[in-house]
Amino acid sequence: MISLHDHLQIYPENPSEYFEYTWRNRPFIGYEGLAASGLDAVFDGLLDGESIMTKDPLELG
Structure with a gap:
């Protein structure tokens, strides 16, 4: 079975982290859950579309 819409990232339990x-752009993948899922392949965009804005866009001019 192939999944075209599953989210493989594991996020920190503590929201303050x-x-x-996200800043490090090194997502952790839930390999253990993926192995138990029975999926043969997964297409995932990882952090595509997920970003952190570090400056006020109005200050960028």
Whole structure:
């Protein structure tokens, strides 16, 4: 079975760690859950579309 819409990332349990997690752009993948899922292939965009804005866009001019 092939999945075209599954989210494989594991996010920090503590929401205050989310900014640093996303900033590093190194997503953790739930390989254990993926192995148990029975899927043969997964197409995932990882952090595509997920970003952190570090400056006020109005200040960028």
